[in-house]
Amino acid sequence: MPRWFEDDESPECMKHDGKRLSHQARLLLKQTRRLSFHCVHCGSEVPTEASNTKHRNHCSICLWSRHVDESIGDRSSICLSSMEPLGLTIKRDGGELMIVHRCTGCGKIVKNRIAGDDNATSLVNLLDDSANLDDHTVNGLVANGIHLCLEREVVEGCIWGNGGTS
Template sequence: MAKKFQRRVENFPCQHCGALVVGNGYTNHCPRCLWSKHVDTYPGDRAASCGGMMEPVLLEGPSPNYRILHKCTICGAERVNKVQAEDSTEALLNLANNPHAPLGKSFNVVTGEEFDPLKVERSYENPDADIGDMESNLRKKR
């Protein structure tokens, strides 16, 4: 049975904004623009054949456990990733104030079944927390 997580320390140029991203083994998105690339089936395995750009479409979760929902611009796959300390506060606030998540349903591109990509991840004490105070929480974190 293959491992579901493989830590890979890799630096990479962001294919969205051009920033050089210094990886730490858990880095999966650009801290400047928050975009990612669809290269993994499971974190670090580099098994996804799509290779599409993963747009940050939604910021969700209570402080300090914010997460970014990324959606592939080619195949539509969705992944939830933790916000990292080095992520741009400006980019996070922009995403919180201007989410790009389409209204409608998400579907598993393999099975065609409807799913909620955030529901599986939701394990916080207060899953319905208001993100209205996000700016002050993000600035405290820095």
């Protein structure tokens, strides 16, 4: 049993609240999807449309996300748990930088494009943190076809190349 299934009380009991309020939360989410949302992790107000993405569902400050999509942008998930950023990966075609998220409720792993206004320091910190992931987590990512990028130069090149000059 993967560790994250046993550990879903933390970090902010989103699973319980998410389940109880899921219908209401979904309506709210639909109403506000074009404008902004409040981060489930740090509470920041985040605009949903930013340069480089039309389906942003992760926080530009702390990079946490929320399990709202089953397919990209469909907002059809009933899970609604918070999604923890695990690390960064490079998209095979095009060399684009992606954030790897894992749902704290159901364990789903997804890749998300970074947005133009994502906090560069948070991205670099995430890169550093991802070097300390345990083998079990890394192997789980590899089983999903995801290989984390741990090369700081590559990541910084993507950040400044994509977000800084457009």
